[in-house]
Amino acid sequence: MSTRKTISRLASISGLCTAVALVATGCGAGGPASSGSAASSVNVLVEAGGHAELAGVAEACKKDTGLDVNFVELPYDGLFNRLSSELSSGTVSFDVAALDSVWLPSFKDAVQPIDELFTDEAKKDIFPALVKEANIDGHFIGMPAWTNAEIILYRKDLFEDAKNKADFKAKYGYELAAPTTWKQYQDISEFFTKDGMYGTDVKGAVETEWLAHVLQAGSPMVLDDKNNVVVDNAAHKEALDFYTSLVKSAPSGAAQVDWAAAQNLFNQGKTAMTKFWAHAYRQIPTDAAVYGKVGAAPMIGGSAGVAGVPGPWYLSVPKATKNADAAKKFIKCAYDHNDLGIESTLGLAARISAFEKYQDKPGYESFGPLIETLNGKATATRPATAKWQQIVDTVLVPTLQKAVAGGDSASLLAEAKTKIEALVK
Amino acid sequence: MRVAEKIKHDGGMPAAVPAQPSAEASVPAGMRRRRAVNREGLEAGKRSTRTILWILLAASLVLYGFPFLYLLLTSFKPPIDTIAVPPTILPKEWTLVNYVNALGRSGVVASIINSTQTAIISTLLSLLLAVPAAYGITRYKTASGRVFIMAALVTRMVPPVAIGIPLASMMASAGLADTPIALSIAHTTISLPLSIWLMASFFEAVPQDLEEAATVDGCSRLGALWRVVIPVVSGGIAVTAIFAFLASWNEFLFALLMTAIRSQTTPVVIANFQTQFGLDWGSMTALAAVYSIPVILLTLLLQRKIVAGMTLGAVKG
The missing domain is CATH 3.40.190.10 (Periplasmic binding protein-like II)
Structure with a gap:
């Protein structure tokens, strides 16, 4: 009985201490603040399955540009709800969002054009169906990060x-x-x-x-x-x-x-x-x-x-972010180091050259058929x-x-x- | 103070209620036999009634317990067995690999800390607001009190998704975006109405004579509440705390809308095992099993209080 009382008291005291500490600090255990990200860091909202695809890119980006990348991982259905709520409210907690291709038309008015990243060289190295899909109302609004078929x-x-x-x-x-x-x-x-x-x-x-x-x-x-x-x-x-x-x-x-x-x-x-x-x-x-x-x-x-x-995902920059330059810098990194996604558990990329680099290696026998399918005459x-x-x-x-x-x-x-x-x- | 001590001495039950064993012992044998025949529920006199009730009880146990048992067993299966067609119940080979994968995933430990922080703050907030509110409503019985308690019930009927997005915007405007405090406040909106209703029913069960006796002994109104009423309803408070804690611990939607890097809670992390490209059953069930342990322990720890709280209404009058 006395042990039970002691446990109860200890539990009460630790609960109160935790509460007081949290009220005082107002922080969580997960990492840095997600809102108002500094120019040297960028918050990327991504579906849980796609997170691994960008982890290597984040490391390379840190080396190249000094940009710290924080990922906000959400389940697929939840990601759409979160995007809908934040993009419609005009207050966003992220600077880059990974969007499923089917969502691009829904969010086209809430994300900003990234035409400058779609150079002639880039357009040649991305599957034609994806170049077409990324362009809505005359502007490119998402850079393909990985694709599938x-x-x-x-x-x-x-x-x-x-x-x-x-x-x-x-x-x-x-x-x-x-x-x-x-x-x-x-x-x-x-x-x-x-x-x-x-x-x-x-x-x-x-x-x-x-x-x-x-x-x-x-x-x-x-x-x-x-x-x-x-x-x-x-x-x-x-x-x-x-x-x-x-x-x-x-x-x-x-x-x-x-x-x-x-x-x-x-x-x-x-x-x-x-x-x-x-x-x-x-x-x-x-x-x-x-x-x-x-x-x-x-x-x-x-x-x-x-x-x-094709089942591509695009990286887009919300109009509401105050960190657009860093966001675009990250998207440029994602394009430059697109092949790093192939080494991840999902093992996909968006650039033709990235798939071609691996297609003859053992274990990547699916890439030849994938390239052929994505380049298919009627693929859309x-x-x-x-x-x-x-x-x-x-x-x-x-x-x-x-x-x-x-x-x-x-x-x-x-x-x-x-x-x-x-x-x- | 003496009143409270007397109540505590009697195991949290008002003095007017005699202890069950002594009452039973004083009944003659013939009367006990007649009572046995008249017993109800699982102790019913008729064998057929007892059998049916036990079957129903066993069926309910299977219905509620099997999903958790299956989750637990799946968490110990090798990854390929978790997706076996047709599914198997018992693992062919027991392994901890799913636990290693789940707990080794980045952000999992932080999410458990966040869930704990959020649930504790939300529970404390709920109790802090619900206890005085329920006490005021039950003791002062005003028209506005009745409207208030009905209004609290109405808020339970609003779908959380309808208030989730406005709440997320409000918290962001208040500079509380992605903090456990913001999520705790959101969770309190879910648990508070239920807490008020539960506490009101527990306060109703406490005879006003106890408070009057305390005031005769020199207590103020608040002193009587603190020293007499609250010890009497401590079981009820435990029940309310459990419900508030569970509401926050398992909540998903607000956590999904309001947390990001710093304060993401475990239900969202568990959901992250289901991706567009597949479902990692093993890791998901392993983390779900780990996440269930604290609430199971909490329930076991507070079991006596919960039972006392559940039966509190039975001593009314």
């Missing part, structure tokens, strides 16, 4: 197995190899769907892959350049029908399969192929069933050529509309989920068109 990952060990090769040739009449046409992709998926394994996955909970098929079929995705809704055209239907045709060669519950689920299935050795973001190639855990047994191939082309949907970024995320969440994903569950594609797309028109008008 879906490529094909496949089980090299299964593809090189002599019995599989012989059986496949006997059944389909051609050699088993990484697919270069969608017909081959369908055949291979069907072939490997046996004995508890599946040929591929079908992701019903994310829309990007279907939209890549739309680009390959020769249509702009969802909105044309005049903002007309084209989601019900023949290319969208063709792409959706192809997408759902793979359901029979994929694990059940396709409507709920998202990126994480698809990546898990592949890493566990449950699927023979997956279309996935290129970074995943280097993130296969060393204790995974498929470690060391995976090959990478470029995204397959359709009638319009090879196309992927998502439509520049502030409503995009809303269109995705409320229309595209539900439409896709109904389609993979067996819904009629034509009527689903017609319904989607009506809903999207209501959102964008």
Whole structure:
């Protein structure tokens, strides 16, 4: 009893002391102040997964310019909320923000132009789709920090197995190899769907892959350049029908399969192929069933050529920061030392030269297919509309989920068109 | 003072309530049998009723306990097992690698310190404001008091996201951006209404005769509050403190909107394990398990007070 009393007293006293100390100092344990950053330091707001990408850049920037870089790391959804609240209030706690490409149109009025950083040399070294996306209303408002695109990952060990090769040739009449046409992709998926394994996955909970098929079929995705809704055209239907045709060669519950689920299935050795973001190639855990047994191939082309949907992040400077010069200095560092991101856990960059520098090194076999996909003839970024995320969440994903569950594609797309028109008008 | 000592001597219960064992002992055997038949709840006389209630209790325990148990077990799995398809409950191999990864990540230790600071300040602020407010409302029973306590309840109905952004702007204007104090004040807006309501119900349960006896013994009104009423409701204060502490300890939205480099709390850091490019289940569950330990310990430490606080209303009148 006396021990309990002593503990209670000690707890009370330490609590009070902490409170008094904090009231007196008003500080936190995390580091320097985040507001009113000095000209010799810069606060960078970044998504947690992208933080590692810029850590090396921060060190190089400190060496080059003496600039101290403080990162504010937030989860993906939270980052959007935080950006929305601070940029709309006009009081910002950061000098540079890493923005997902789909957010650029939403925040275009709250960030300042950085045209001077887009030299002719820079424009040549950045993938064309990204140069186009970074330019809104005639000004460059974000410098690509890293980018990604879906490529094909496949089980090299299964593809090189002599019995599989012989059986496949006997059944389909051609050699088993990484697919270069969608017909081959369908055949291979069907072939490997046996004995508890599946040929591929079908992701019903994310829309990007279907939209890549739309680009390959020769249509702009969802909105044309005049903002007309084209989601019900023949290319969208063709792409959706192809997408759902793979359901029979994929694990059940396709409507709920998202990126994480698809990546898990592949890493566990449950699927023979997956279309996935290129970074995943280097993130296969060393204790995974498929470690060391995976090959990478470029995204397959359709009638319009090879196309992927890039997933870049841009570094932007808010208009409200009082530290714009230091912010731009940091963005220049990020461009100059862009290849340092490749050494990080995420392992991506935005400059073509950075990817090319690594593509022939062992362990970076995914970079060749990634470059090819990003340079694809029909590769294009998502439509520049502030409503995009809303269109995705409320229309595209539900439409896709109904389609993979067996819904009629034509009527689903017609319904989607009506809903999207209501959102964008 | 003598009144308070007497109350403390009786285990925090008013003197008028007889101790349970002695009351039971004085009942004849035949009457005890009849009482056993009339017992309710888990001690119900009918075996079928008892069985159903025990099954319901076990189901509730599984429902509430399993997610935490699964989190705990996942934290000890090797990274590849955390994403196994289909998932496994028990680790095939026990490892501490997730704890090493989680605690080695930059900013984690600082975030735990920040969470602790924020929760302590917020709890103290809540109690400091709620105890006198609730006492005033229950003892002076004015019309404005009734309006005030209803208004406090209404503030609980406002979605936190609606006040989060204005609060963040106000704190920034006051020069408190990215400080534990700003976040504590924000958290107090969540816990204060509940604290006032809880404390009001505890004060209601304390007979006014006790304060009158204290004033007869020479206490002032405030002296009676401090020396008599507060010791009687100490269990209630512990309950209120626990709720206020937990509200701040686990709060995410305000922490997300109002903290950056200096004062980021652990719930935000835990969420950071889910990125656009994947979810680090192992590290996330490991940090969540570590973060749960202080509140579990606090609850165990204050268990007696909490039970006393929960039963305080039962002695009214």
